Amino acid sequence: MKKLWIGTSWKMNKDSDSAQAWASAVLPRIEKLHPQLQPFVIPPFPYISSVSSAFDASVMKVGAQNMCWQEEGAFTGEVSPLMVKDCGGSVVEMGHSERRAQFGETDETVNMKVHAALRHGLTPLVCVGDSGKEKRWGVSREAVIKQVKIALYEVPDHQIPQVIIAYEPIWAIGESGIPATPQEAESMHFAIRRALRELYGADLADAMTLLYGGSVNLDNASNLLDQPNIDGVFVGRTAWNASGYVQLLEIANSKFSS
């Protein structure tokens, strides 16, 4: 049965002490989770090693917030898939709207990174999202599906189950974000699933993990997780302190207790 993924990216926050403190506080709770829950954390690069050594990799997945599509060479400032693995990372986030807007990430580079991650057995976590303007213009679906299709260009059937898509509406992310309602999120997830079905057939598409991210908090997480096409949440601010993250895990865990 499909797992419910509950994860956070710390973005460019924390130092080594607070990274360790987060891991130590989360660790005891992680060991008692329902096996169908998949926790994950994506620290900044310098803390991937220490955070991944704090956890059993079979329980908590640790990832990187970006990655180069090349293995090695003259790519100053970049981090390769081999390095991510070497540090204990197994997931790679790519295409986050902040990277698209501020660091030149494009649909095409996301596609190259998807292939690089898959070549090295890493899980690509592809972020896609519509802007506020696209929402107002009524073209959100087209915008998001285009990002999904280019990200998955030439990804073969046998590799597709390893790819995770996170729908992160730009208008919902961060301090000024307004969270998507569970209905809005589900409607986009349904559209993404339908596009995936057209590309890969129902069985493979239905087996894929689709996460929602954008101002997920302790009040809206439960309803979001109840939506049929939402297979987990990808969380920023609410999960940066260990207690917020643990409470999100409790909410997700309660879905399996009845």
Ligand code: PEP
């Ligand atoms: C994000 O930036 O991807 C995100 C989900 O952040 P937040 O939960 O803080 O809106």
